[in-house]
Amino acid sequence: MERMEGMALSTGLVxxxxxxxxxxxxxxxxxxxxxxxxxxxxxxxxxxxERMDLALERSKRDLDAFATIASDKPSLTAAVExxxxxxxxxxxIAASVKQRVSSDLVGxxxxxxxxxxxxxxxxxxxxxxxLREHEMDVRDVGQRMMRHLLGVSPNSDVDxxxxxxxxxxxxxxxxxxxxxxxxxxxxxxxxxxxLGHTAIIARSLGIPxxxxxxxxxxxxxxxxxxxxxxxSGTVIADPTEIQFDEFTGRMNRLIDQADEKNVIDIGPxxxxxxxxxxxxxxxxxxxxxxQVLRRGLSGVGLVRTEFLYLQSHVRPDATAQRIVYxxxxxxxxxxxxxxxxxxxxxxxxPPFLSLDPHITPSSLHLRGLRFSLVERDLLREQxxxxxxxxxSADVRILFPMVxxxxxxxxxxxxxxxxxxxxxxxxxxxxxxxxxTPAALFCLDEILELADFxxxxxxxLTQYLxxxxxxxxxxxxxxxxxxxxxxxxxxxxxVTAERWDRPVCVCGEEAxxxxxxxxxxxxxxxxxxxxxxxxxxxxxxIGKIDLAVVGELARRALACRSPxxxxxxxxxxxxxxxxxxxxHSSPPVPGASL
Ligand code: PEP
Ligand code: MG
Numbered sequence: 001m002e003r004m005e006g007m008a009l010s011t012g013l014v015x016x017x018x019x020x021x022x023x024x025x026x027x028x029x030x031x032x033x034x035x036x037x038x039x040x041x042x043x044x045x046x047x048x049x050e051r052m053d054l055a056l057e058r059s060k061r062d063l064d065a066f067a068t069i070a071s072d073k074p075s076l077t078a079a080v081e082x083x084x085x086x087x088x089x090x091x092x093i094a095a096s097v098k099q100r101v102s103s104d105l106v107g108x109x110x111x112x113x114x115x116x117x118x119x120x121x122x123x124x125x126x127x128x129x130x131l132r133e134h135e136m137d138v139r140d141v142g143q144r145m146m147r148h149l150l151g152v153s154p155n156s157d158v159d160x161x162x163x164x165x166x167x168x169x170x171x172x173x174x175x176x177x178x179x180x181x182x183x184x185x186x187x188x189x190x191x192x193x194x195l196g197h198t199a200i201i202a203r204s205l206g207i208p209x210x211x212x213x214x215x216x217x218x219x220x221x222x223x224x225x226x227x228x229x230x231x232s233g234t235v236i237a238d239p240t241e242i243q244f245d246e247f248t249g250r251m252n253r254l255i256d257q258a259d260e261k262n263v264i265d266i267g268p269x270x271x272x273x274x275x276x277x278x279x280x281x282x283x284x285x286x287x288x289x290x291q292v293l294r295r296g297l298s299g300v301g302l303v304r305t306e307f308l309y310l311q312s313h314v315r316p317d318a319t320a321q322r323i324v325y326x327x328x329x330x331x332x333x334x335x336x337x338x339x340x341x342x343x344x345x346x347x348x349x350p351p352f353l354s355l356d357p358h359i360t361p362s363s364l365h366l367r368g369l370r371f372s373l374v375e376r377d378l379l380r381e382q383x384x385x386x387x388x389x390x391x392s393a394d395v396r397i398l399f400p401m402v403x404x405x406x407x408x409x410x411x412x413x414x415x416x417x418x419x420x421x422x423x424x425x426x427x428x429x430x431x432x433x434x435x436t437p438a439a440l441f442c443l444d445e446i447l448e449l450a451d452f453x454x455x456x457x458x459x460l461t462q463y464l465x466x467x468x469x470x471x472x473x474x475x476x477x478x479x480x481x482x483x484x485x486x487x488x489x490x491x492x493x494v495t496a497e498r499w500d501r502p503v504c505v506c507g508e509e510a511x512x513x514x515x516x517x518x519x520x521x522x523x524x525x526x527x528x529x530x531x532x533x534x535x536x537x538x539x540x541i542g543k544i545d546l547a548v549v550g551e552l553a554r555r556a557l558a559c560r561s562p563x564x565x566x567x568x569x570x571x572x573x574x575x576x577x578x579x580x581x582x583h584s585s586p587p588v589p590g591a592s593l
Contacts, residue, residue, distance in 0.1 A: 001238050002219060006188070006212035008233035010202035011532040013251040014186040015244070018237070019160055020222045021168040038107035048108040049098045055108075055148035056094040062144060063087050082137075085313050085351070089141050093119075109149055116142035134351060136170070160184050165226045169217055171198045179205075186228040188235050190216045203288075210235050268298075271544040277520060279538060280336070280528040282506055284308070286324060289331040291531035296538075299335035301454065301528025302398065302506045303328065305382070306342045306350070315352045315378070321385035329393035336394045338431070338454070338528075339386050341379060341411075343400035345371030368401025368433070369411055376414075383418040390428035398431045398454055403438035405445030412449055435459035435507075440488055447499040454528070455492055457507025461485050480509040481562040486522065490557060493523035504528050513540035514569050520544060521553025548574050 040048060063083050070079040093115055100111040116138060123135035160166060162183030170191035171179070179187070187209035192198040202209035208230030213219070220226065220237050227236040227247045236243055269277045280301030281292035285308065292300055308324060309316050329337050344353065345367040353359055353375075363374035372379035389395050397415060402408045412430055419427050432439070432446050435456030439446060447453065461480045462469040480486075489505070496503045504526035509515040511533035519527065520541070529537060552572055559565045 001236065001240050001243065004213045004216075004219065004235045004237070006210040006233045006235060008209075008230050009187075009192065009199040009211050010207060010209040011230045012206070012208035013227075013229055013231065013247065013254055014165065014208045015225065015227050015247060015251065016163045016165040016185050018167045018188075018220050018222055018224050018226050019164040019184075020217055020220070021166060021171075038110060040101070040105050040107055042105065045102045045105070048101045048111075051149060052094050052097050052101070052108050052112075052145075055145045056090055058148045059090050059141070059144045060087055063090070081309075081312060086137060086141050088313050089137065090145065093138075093141060093145065109146065112142060112146055112149065165228055167216055167220045167222075167226075186226070186230075187211075188213060188216060188220070188226065188228060190214060269538050269541050271520065271541060271546050271549075273546050275520075275546050276525070277541050278504075278526040279534060279541075280338070280504065280506075280526065281531040281534070282528050283328075283531075286327055286331065288531065289328055292332065295531050295534035297529075297531060297534055299394075300328070300332055300337045301504050301526070303337065303339045304343065305340060306344050306348060309342075309352065310348075310350045313351045313355070315356070316381070318381040318384040318388075321382055322388050325385055325389040325395070326393075329389050329395055334394065336396060338396045338398050340398040340400055340433070341369070341372055341382055341386075343368045344375075344378075369399045369407055370401060370403065372399075373407060373410055379411075379414060380418070383415055384422060387415065387418040387424055387428065388422050391422075391424050391426050396429040396431060396452070398433060400433045400456070401436055401459070402432040402434070402446060403436050404442035405449060408432050408446055408449055433459075433506075434492055435463070437463055440491065443492060443495045444499075447496055447501050450501055452502045452504065453492065453496060455489060455503065455505045455507065455524075457485065457489075457505060457509050460488060460507070461509075464488060479562050480507065480515060481518075481556075481565045483557060483559045483561070483565065486518065486553070486556055486565070489519065489524070490522050490553075497523070502526060511537060513537055516541065517544060517549050518553050518556055518565075518569070520546070521549035521551070521556075543574075545574070548572075 063086050067080055067083045070083065093112070096115045097108060097111045100106065100115060101108055104111065106114075119138045120135045120142075123138065160179065160182035162185075164182070164184050165186040165188060166179060166182075166184045167188045168190075170189055171187065184207065186207055187198060187202050189198060189209075189211040190213055192211040198209060198211065208228050210228055210230060210233050212233070213235060220235075224238045225244070227239050227243065229235070229247075236247070239247065269279045271277065279297050280299045281288070281295070281297040282302040282304070283289055283292060283300055284304045289300065305321075325337075325339060328339075344350070345363060346365065348367070349364075360374050363371050366374060372382075383397070386395060386397055390397075399408065399411045402411075415430055416427060418424075429451035430449075431452040431454055432450045433454050433456045434440065434443070434446070436459070457480045458469050461467065461482070464484055465482055467479075493503055503524060505519055505524050506528035508530065510519060510527040511529035513536060516527060516537055517540070527537075552568065555568055556565045559568060
């Protein structure tokens with residue numbers, strides 16, 4: 001038995017038999033892929049270029065076949081877009097290779113190695129998870145072309161039977177799509193981030209996935225039984241009988257709960273005293289809407305629109321966006337759909353921006369709304385698309401990284417222009433994300449203009465506590481449980497009450513039962529969560545007594561550290577009558593309930 005801790009990429013529990021993918025993408029694309037450097041003469045150039053053309057044609061044929069698989073599956077909409085990016089990339093690579101063949105008089109394999117190495121290392125040096133994933137795209141496309149040049153099979157030749165758990169160092173994007181056609185029920189890898197292809201595709205297919213297990217292909221042999229816990233990020237190879245039984249029990253309970261929740265309308269979510277808590281879903285792709293409906297959530301509190309185009313080499317115009325947003329609106333029906341405008345900039349730059357020579361250099365260090373206000377054309381096109389869809393659906397607009405009344409007012413003016421331009425009669429509701437310290441100090445001016453506000457605890461925590469959210473470890477004491485974050489949330493609730501504006505919380509912590517308990521105690525009545533968490537959260541809220549969590553929150557506000565808050569939650573007696581009136585709460589300046 002071996003227990004391995006990794007990172008949960010896609011939720012759910014699954015057991016199955018390990019199948020190792022023998023085909024692995026070369027991490028470094030070196031001349032060993034191509035053999036000895038082979039110098040050619042001018043007369044060979046044409047023949048070498050023709051070989052490249054043939055490899056390009058065959059690679060495109062493969063990608064076309066994958067696109068046919070992906071387009072038949074609504075859950076793989078994102079993959080279709082990725083494959084078309086791969087096609088463009090393949091043509092660009094082939095053109096550079098042919099140029100190198102004729103200028104350097106080297107064989108086509110060597111030229112391909114040097115083009116790919118150059119592109120990949122340029123992307124590797126950029127400190128961004130998104131671009132690192134593009135580096136993998138480049139190697140994937142390069143590897144495919146190389147295999148066609150060398151006359152070997154371009155795809156993994158391992159058969160993935162039904163019930164298999166795929167084990168690989170990393171999944172190349174095209175492998176991830178091929179898995180959709182296979183019988184794979186889980187994925188375990190060494191490399192791959194939560195925003196990477198494996199994660200996105202595993203979540204779309206609804207299969208558990210764990211990554212970050214070092215030397216995974218050496219530690220797990222094909223054929224062993226694996227227990228994959230996509231909730232905690234744990235993998236057990238060759239489990240004991242007790243571990244297997246315990247895991248199967250948990251798995252069956254989850255399946256039962258999921259079946260119960262296959263009902264679309266499961267009524268409102270309420271605390272024991274009847275206070276309604278509105279549970280909405282966070283989505284990134286069109287296919288995620290289905291999860292929102294299946295889990296009985298009352299709408300979408302956050303569409304991370306940048307997720308739709310992270311792989312895109314083509315700037316999305318209003319027409320393309322209108323199609324996606326209206327598909328989302330149709331799918332969600334008469335429930336609200338809160339579309340957040342692109343949260344781009346900084347290290348979040350899709351290829352259509354990072355490769356665009358016209359991008360304003362001064363915008364690159366900006367994020368969210370501030371980036372959009374410099375790259376106005378992009379925002380204008382997006383607002384046109386949203387506003388058009390909002391004419392016949394309950395669509396709301398949410399702006400990310402608002403830092404005050406000034407930037408927010410400009411954004412609102414642009415919405416109003418878009419309404420006029422599309423001859424609209426309906427101005428959608430407009431909200432501001434409160435996720436920067438600046439916004440905390442400008443709450444009144446933002447609330448005066450806003451129809452609603454949404455607290456992004458992921459970024460609010462990172463910027464308040466100087467804690468990089470990408471590197472946050474599970475047990476890092478610097479979390480949203482820090483009293484400073486709790487006091488900020490309370491301050492937002494109190495100020496929003498004064499302006500009579502609804503407040504929603506949409507950071508990842510809103511999906512955690514203990515944190516949600518604190519949020520409700522702090523006065524939050526709307527949570528936008530990761531849909532797979534809905535079942536557990538709804539059940540936990542159903543047991544909450546408002547007076548008890550109010551008292552807990554009051555005491556948490558007075559704590560001095562996140563550890564103290566955790567201890568308080570761990571030790572709390574949640575039975576209604578014992579708690580009420582028993583605690584005397586120390587006063588906390590500016591944080592009273
Ligand atoms: C947040 O910051 O909490 C949030 C929900 O936005 P994102 O995670 O997309 O930055
Ligand atoms: Mg954010």
